[in-house]
Amino acid sequence: MTTLDSAFPNTRIAQAEFTGQSGEFFKIWIVNLLLSILTLGIYSAWAKVRTNQYLHGHTKLEDHGFRYLSTPLQILKGRLLAVSVFILITVLSSFTPMLALGMSLLILVATPWLIMQSIRFNMRMTSYRNVRFSFKGNYWETVLNFLLLPMLALFFTLGIALPWVHQRIDKYIFDNLSVGGQPFKLNTDVGQYYVAALVAIAIMMAGIITIVIFAGIYGVMIAQAGEDSAEQLLTGTFMGLIVLLYLGLFILNFVAIAVSRGIVLKHIISTLKVEDVATFKTDMPLSGYIKLQLLNSLILILSLGLAYPVTKIRTRRFVAQHIQVELTEQADTLVNDVQGKDPAFGEEAAGFFDADLSFT
Amino acid sequence: MLQVRGKYQLAESAQFHIAIAKMNEQGFVRIIDAETLTLIVEANTDAFSYSDVIPSLPTELLFHNRCRFIPDLAEWTWPTLQPKSKILAWLETRWTVVLASLILIPAFMWIMTTKVLPAAADAAVPLLPEVVAEKTGQQTLAVMDRTLLQPSQLTTEEQIKVNQLWQQVLKTTNAPLVNTELQFRDSAIGANAMALPDGTVIVTDDIVKLMEKHPDALQAVLLHEIGHVHYQHGMEQLARSTAITMLFALMLGDIEGAGEMIIGAGASLLQSSFSRDMETQADKYAHHMLPKLGLSKQTFAKALTLLAESHGDLLSKGNAKAHHWLEYLDSHPDIKKRISDSSNANTH
Numbered sequence: 001m002t003t004l005d006s007a008f009p010n011t012r013i014a015q016a017e018f019t020g021q022s023g024e025f026f027k028i029w030i031v032n033l034l035l036s037i038l039t040l041g042i043y044s045a046w047a048k049v050r051t052n053q054y055l056h057g058h059t060k061l062e063d064h065g066f067r068y069l070s071t072p073l074q075i076l077k078g079r080l081l082a083v084s085v086f087i088l089i090t091v092l093s094s095f096t097p098m099l100a101l102g103m104s105l106l107i108l109v110a111t112p113w114l115i116m117q118s119i120r121f122n123m124r125m126t127s128y129r130n131v132r133f134s135f136k137g138n139y140w141e142t143v144l145n146f147l148l149l150p151m152l153a154l155f156f157t158l159g160i161a162l163p164w165v166h167q168r169i170d171k172y173i174f175d176n177l178s179v180g181g182q183p184f185k186l187n188t189d190v191g192q193y194y195v196a197a198l199v200a201i202a203i204m205m206a207g208i209i210t211i212v213i214f215a216g217i218y219g220v221m222i223a224q225a226g227e228d229s230a231e232q233l234l235t236g237t238f239m240g241l242i243v244l245l246y247l248g249l250f251i252l253n254f255v256a257i258a259v260s261r262g263i264v265l266k267h268i269i270s271t272l273k274v275e276d277v278a279t280f281k282t283d284m285p286l287s288g289y290i291k292l293q294l295l296n297s298l299i300l301i302l303s304l305g306l307a308y309p310v311t312k313i314r315t316r317r318f319v320a321q322h323i324q325v326e327l328t329e330q331a332d333t334l335v336n337d338v339q340g341k342d343p344a345f346g347e348e349a350a351g352f353f354d355a356d357l358s359f360t
Numbered sequence: 361m362l363q364v365r366g367k368y369q370l371a372e373s374a375q376f377h378i379a380i381a382k383m384n385e386q387g388f389v390r391i392i393d394a395e396t397l398t399l400i401v402e403a404n405t406d407a408f409s410y411s412d413v414i415p416s417l418p419t420e421l422l423f424h425n426r427c428r429f430i431p432d433l434a435e436w437t438w439p440t441l442q443p444k445s446k447i448l449a450w451l452e453t454r455w456t457v458v459l460a461s462l463i464l465i466p467a468f469m470w471i472m473t474t475k476v477l478p479a480a481a482d483a484a485v486p487l488l489p490e491v492v493a494e495k496t497g498q499q500t501l502a503v504m505d506r507t508l509l510q511p512s513q514l515t516t517e518e519q520i521k522v523n524q525l526w527q528q529v530l531k532t533t534n535a536p537l538v539n540t541e542l543q544f545r546d547s548a549i550g551a552n553a554m555a556l557p558d559g560t561v562i563v564t565d566d567i568v569k570l571m572e573k574h575p576d577a578l579q580a581v582l583l584h585e586i587g588h589v590h591y592q593h594g595m596e597q598l599a600r601s602t603a604i605t606m607l608f609a610l611m612l613g614d615i616e617g618a619g620e621m622i623i624g625a626g627a628s629l630l631q632s633s634f635s636r637d638m639e640t641q642a643d644k645y646a647h648h649m650l651p652k653l654g655l656s657k658q659t660f661a662k663a664l665t666l667l668a669e670s671h672g673d674l675l676s677k678g679n680a681k682a683h684h685w686l687e688y689l690d691s692h693p694d695i696k697k698r699i700s701d702s703s704n705a706n707t708h
Contacts (some may be wrong), residue, residue: 017562019416020416024416026451026458027415027453027454027455027457027458028414028415028452030458030461030465031451031452032452032456033459033462033465034457034460034461034465035459037465037469038464038466038468041607048453048456049412050412050414050448052413053414053417054414054415054417057414057417058416058417064367065417065430066377087606090602090605091602091606094673127681128372129369129373129374130369130370130371130372130374130426130428130696131373131374178375206546221488245589319383329427331374332374332375333373333374333375334373334374335372335373335374336372
């Protein structure tokens with residue numbers, strides 16, 4: 001921090017903001033869904049571009065919106081190619097078991113490539129003040145971080161190394177990003193990932209212990225009650241209790257996930273930099289993040305998934321509200337270094353084979 | 361002359377000017393620096409295009425040299441912007457359209473998955489080469505042999521007896537059925553019979569034992585399975601589910617998370633309703649063919665009653681096998697209705 005201040009005395013702090021509205025985005029989303037379905041999926045390429053343009057355009061820093069640069073035809077071409085490959089693989093593997101095995105191997109080999117292409121495409125199709133982002137990860141590093149290390153951590157360390165792998169994956173993604181030739185740098189500390197994992201485990205453990213104690217008390221109550229009333233207790237309250245406990249565990253699971261995600265997200269934002277250009281800071285309250293995630297899950301369940309666009313807007317707004325960026329003067333003189341129209345095949349195929357990741 | 365304040369973003373660069381854009385009715389535009397009031401650029405309509413009109417975002421001027429002008433006002437409308445480029449944004453901001461979507465989306469999906477796609481898929485089945493049915497049948501049997509089925513425990517005599525019944529049944533079916541073959545298997549699923557896409561019919565040891573004293577009932581069951589083969593139900597099912605998977609993949613490429621899950625669940629519910637229609641069709645085929653075997657139409661009702669009793673026993677025992685019976689209920693029409701249908705078939 002101090003070195004940054006001395007090297008670039010003229011820095012300024014900018015507050016990120018997101019100006020999209022839930023109701024407005026819901027309308028856009030559902031109308032685009034209708035048009036996609038009525039056109040048997042052709043319009044979905046336009047839908048993707050329009051919804052991304054809305055989300056990017058309303059994400060602002062110093063009153064400049066981000067831009068989504070991909071065109072519908074570019075997406076459509078990639079999507080049609082991906083569908084053809086998907087159909088080919090489905091049909092071929094339904095014929096012979098040997099071929100099916102070969103196909104699953106092929107998909108396994110292709111997955112890291114798809115992940116890489118998907119990040120690359122999304123970054124290159126995003127610009128801020130006419131300067132595009134880019135991603136320079138390569139295939140083998142993606143294989144190592146997304147495939148090899150998670151498997152090794154799972155089988156040989158019984159998952160103990162997983163938070164470390166998680167940290168490496170985040171670091172791999174961000175350290176390979178750049179904007180206007182200026183690389184991103186993520187200085188995460190693996191300790192925070194372990195804190196996040198341990199807190200989540202502790203929450204679940206506390207929940208389970210509470211349940212066991214409850215069950216114990218209940219057992220004693222039955223043992224002490226007379227025979228008639230014991231039977232009553234068993235039938236009526238017992239079922240209610242079981243439902244209640246399951247519900248409690250279910251909610252606790254959501255809480256645990258939200259807490260660990262919140263810890264990691266805060267840590268990532270506060271250790272992220274764009275070399276010589278920007279330093280990210282966050283004042284995000286963990287409790288606020290947990291409340292947001294729990295409410296999002298609740299309205300998703302209650303609306304049978306229909307509130308998906310609403311949760312998307314709520315999350316974006318909350319996260320943006322709590323990101324501050326310290327910018328140097330160099331931020332004003334960046335020059336775009338990404339050219340050309342990238343093929344969308346990788347990104348679209350990643351969507352079909354569920355190899356895409358969403359990170360905010 | 362209309363004018364609006366905004367930002368003039370230089371090409372391929374983070375640099376910009378706070379600027380004012382002035383445009384006349386013909387689309388001639390002048391960009392003027394807001395501080396120095398000097399002219400930055402002036403251009404005709406052929407030098408720029410408009411960005412997509414997105415609700416609550418400003419419509420930008422995209423100059424062909426990659427500079428952009430972004431108005432400060434989201435609601436700003438350029439005089440030469442074509443009304444048709446606002447249609448999408450107009451649709452996307454109407455609650456009436458949202459309401460229509462909420463009705464039309466499920467209605468359209470319903471019609472596509474229950475009417476249009478099955479019809480299209482069924483029409484495609486005769487066009488598929490024979491080898492597709494053969495391969496799929498072999499594949500299905502191979503998979504089932506590894507999971508649900510074990511080699512039959514029946515004696516050769518028992519098998520020969522059933523084979524004789526099978527041959528009798530085959531003789532009465534008027535259409536010469538290619539590649540129809542009877543296979544015996546033991547299985548934890550209990551008394552059951554099934555037809556594969558290539559015409560292979562499988563009977564479980566339990567159903568053979570169950571109907572040992574009622575060969576006519578077994579023949580009715582075999583007729584039902586031949587009905588499936590006759591109508592190529594296996595291939596139709598395959599074509600339908602492939603078509604639906606593809607349609608959903610295409611239409612919902614963009615739907616993430618819970619939406620995808622809910623719509624997907626709807627699709628699998630629909631698939632079980634297809635198979636119910638197919639069972640009814642196979643039942644009718646059996647009714648129609650039974651008299652040709654010299655059997656009463658009520659034989660099929662008898663077979664169903666026997667099956668229901670056998671699975672009912674399992675159900676009352678609380679056996680693990682009961683689970684299959686629940687699945688069976690899902691894909692087959694209500695057993696009581698089937699029994700009464702086949703009894704009625706006799707009186708007509």
